[in-house]
Every structure is written in C-alpha cells, then in structure tokens.
Amino acid sequence: MHELEKKVGLGDKNRSLELTESIRLEWQSIVDLLAEIAGVKAALIKRLNYNGLENIIVNTGGDEYYQVGSIVQPINNNVYCQKVIEEDAAVEIVDANQDEIWRHSSGAKKGLTNYYGLPIHNPEGQIYGTVCVLDDKSEPISPEVKEFIAKTAKMIEGNLGILKMGITDGLTGVYNRRSMDETMEILTSNLMPADIMLIDVDHFKEFNDHYGHLTGDKILKEVVVTMKDCLPQESLIFRYGGDEFFVICLPTSREIKAQAAQNLINQVHEIKAPRQLTISVGIAEIAECQDAKKVFEQVDEALYRAKNKARNTYSF
Structure with a gap:
C-alpha cells in the first residue's frame, strides 16, 4: 500500500472491493438468519481497513449494541475480533467475565460476554475481516452454528472473488x-x-x-x-x-x-x-x-x- 493508492482508494484491498447492493442484501439476509439460528443478541460482519474494524453488516435484534459504519479505533487486544485477526483462526470466548483480559473488552462492557468468530480472507489471501456472533449467555456455541458460520465465511470469500473481477483485468492482474x-x-x-x-x-x-x-x-x-x-x-x-x-x-x-x-x-x-x-x-x-x-x-x-x-x- 502506498500514497497514491491510498489517495484514490485502491491501496486498501478491502475497501476497494465495494459491495454491490445485491451482495449487501445477500450478506444481510445471511447474518439475519445466523442471528436467528444461533439465538444470539448480535451477529456481525466486520471489515478491516485503514482506520480499524468497521461494522458493515449488523443484526442486533433491534438493540443498538453495534451500528453499521461504526469503526473500532485503534484496534487493540480488548476487542474480540482483533484476536481472530491476530490468530487468523476461530476464537471462542464462553464467558468474558471469567477472563482477566476479556472482562474489560468492549463486548463485555455491552454485556456481551459470549463470543465466537471466524476470519474472512480477501482474494489475495489477506484478512478481509470477521464474521461473528455475540451473546450474554455463558454457553458454548453449538457445532451446528459453528458450521453455519464457517459456511458463511466461505460464501463471503466467494463473493469477494467476484467483486475483485470487477476491478482487475483477468489476464494480467492489473487494474481494469x-x-x-x-x-x-x-x-x-x-x-x-x-x-x-x-x-x-x-x-x-x-x-x-x-x-x-x-x-x-x-x-x-x-x-x-x-x-x-x-x-x-x-x-x-x-x-x-x-x-x-x-x-x-x-x-x-x-x-x-x-x-x-x-x-x-x-x-x-x-x-x-x-x-x-x-x-x-x-x-x-x-x-x-x-x-x-x-x-x-x-x-x-x-x-x-x-x-x-x-x-x-x-x-x-
């Protein structure tokens, strides 16, 4: 990433993959279904960009735990999703109140002490963001819900591949x-x-x-x-x-x-x-x-x- 790319919005590989309205609606439907199946207070898709972690798709059941467009900045270790990004792997927190670090996290401060999240990768294999669920019940996420979240992450990665084809040349890989x-x-x-x-x-x-x-x-x-x-x-x-x-x-x-x-x-x-x-x-x-x-x-x-x-x- 360099100065000129940043000025015109191409350097941020994640933000340059702007969502089409149809993909945004598809992701929203999936997140709504995820929240319903998991029975949780919040389900989100977050995107990593210059400024931090941005909420791009949100379902909070009518409560305002999280809002679309809000950004956590700076990213720090007291944000659940940051751990997913650091580990590039699934992270599960059953009860943040029982952990000296996580009890002070932004999620725990909202009363959402139960978390499960997976990383999402962009077409270059870099971290695009996370898909996650949060709740106030101290119960492990079921294997069925974890599988649904994994399938959601794969679906999102497939959509990102389609979006990339819209900004790059298929033969040479440079911008189109x-x-x-x-x-x-x-x-x-x-x-x-x-x-x-x-x-x-x-x-x-x-x-x-x-x-x-x-x-x-x-x-x-x-x-x-x-x-x-x-x-x-x-x-x-x-x-x-x-x-x-x-x-x-x-x-x-x-x-x-x-x-x-x-x-x-x-x-x-x-x-x-x-x-x-x-x-x-x-x-x-x-x-x-x-x-x-x-x-x-x-x-x-x-x-x-x-x-x-x-x-x-x-x-x-």
Whole structure:
C-alpha cells in the first residue's frame, strides 16, 4: 500500500472491493438468519481497513449494541475480533467475565460476554475481516452454528472473488479500464496532480497473428511484470485495452519522467520473446482544472507522436 493508492482508494484491498447492493442484501439476509439460528443478541460482519474494524453488516435484534459504519479505533487486544485477526483462526470466548483480559473488552462492557468468530480472507489471501456472533449467555456455541458460520465465511470469500473481477483485468492482474476511469475521475475532480503514461506494445496485432494468442497473452503478462519492476513503486497500472496500458504516478520532474520511460523501454527489450519487443510511451500530466477527458486526449496525442517517431521511444 502506498500514497497514491491510498489517495484514490485502491491501496486498501478491502475497501476497494465495494459491495454491490445485491451482495449487501445477500450478506444481510445471511447474518439475519445466523442471528436467528444461533439465538444470539448480535451477529456481525466486520471489515478491516485503514482506520480499524468497521461494522458493515449488523443484526442486533433491534438493540443498538453495534451500528453499521461504526469503526473500532485503534484496534487493540480488548476487542474480540482483533484476536481472530491476530490468530487468523476461530476464537471462542464462553464467558468474558471469567477472563482477566476479556472482562474489560468492549463486548463485555455491552454485556456481551459470549463470543465466537471466524476470519474472512480477501482474494489475495489477506484478512478481509470477521464474521461473528455475540451473546450474554455463558454457553458454548453449538457445532451446528459453528458450521453455519464457517459456511458463511466461505460464501463471503466467494463473493469477494467476484467483486475483485470487477476491478482487475483477468489476464494480467492489473487494474481494469473501469478502475482507471473511476481513479481518473477522483484525481481530476479533486485537483490531485499526477503523472500519466500511456504504453503501447508496438505491432502487437502482427505478433498475435504470427505467433498466436497464447504466446501474445504470455508476452502481455511479461510486459506487466517488467512495468512493476521498472516503474516507481507507487505507480498504478491499468490495462487500457488490448495491448495498451495506462499508468498513474506521483508527480515528478520532466527529466525523471523521461528516465522512467526510457528505462522501461530498455527493459522491455530484454524480455525473451520470439522476436524483439518494443513499446511506445506517451507522457502527460494532470494539471489543475483539467477534466479526465482532456488528460486522456493529451496522453493519447503524446503516444501518437511517439509512434510517429518510428516507435520504440517516448514523447511528451
């Protein structure tokens, strides 16, 4: 996670997986059913983000133990779900009042001294959050309810995989065109300065026609790996379409931008391929009072100039 990703909301892998209304309703129905089956005071899905643990789906039977959108900050050892995250495993607390640490927890202060929770993982395998139940009865959670909670966690993880497909390119794993459009809108509407590159793999159609699409797909993946290795660490890479990639970087001097582009061109030459690979790079900047369409036009014109120079180069 780095500065630019954080500014546009892509660095937080959990928050970038924004719930669709249909998935939110599905999760709410599952949590409502979980609370009913378990016979507990509260059932929740929590999401881990920059600020702490956020309640995103809640059923408290009409009582206001927890509210959607509330965040526990800072995360500390007196929060039941923090233990789940630390252990990356199920945690059960039958009676918090019988434990010197847990009797002072935020849950115990609400009278909810019985807890069972499981971790939820995002598509990268990192902790997304927790699904849990809380109650005021000092009785172990039944095996049947534990199994239902485990199935709920798996269902949520499956939904997160679907959501990820909505923001990333299936072939290369970088952000997709939709994410690019949304990111550019955030940057331009908030007057955030940034450097832009539009990168085109030269004569890629002919390459595909001659060597086949499987080889072409492999080459695109290699180009992405090279971009990640060569471009500044905070760069955001998007697949613009076909053989074109759009890159957003923190603003730097014209000289540094030129060095970064030339270094990338040189490293693409080193990719092992059936024939020499080259790229053309257009470079532009997001300046104040520019809309996204204007920025796209400028960087596209810069790429066109690079291609007119016989390709294998960059242009501003």
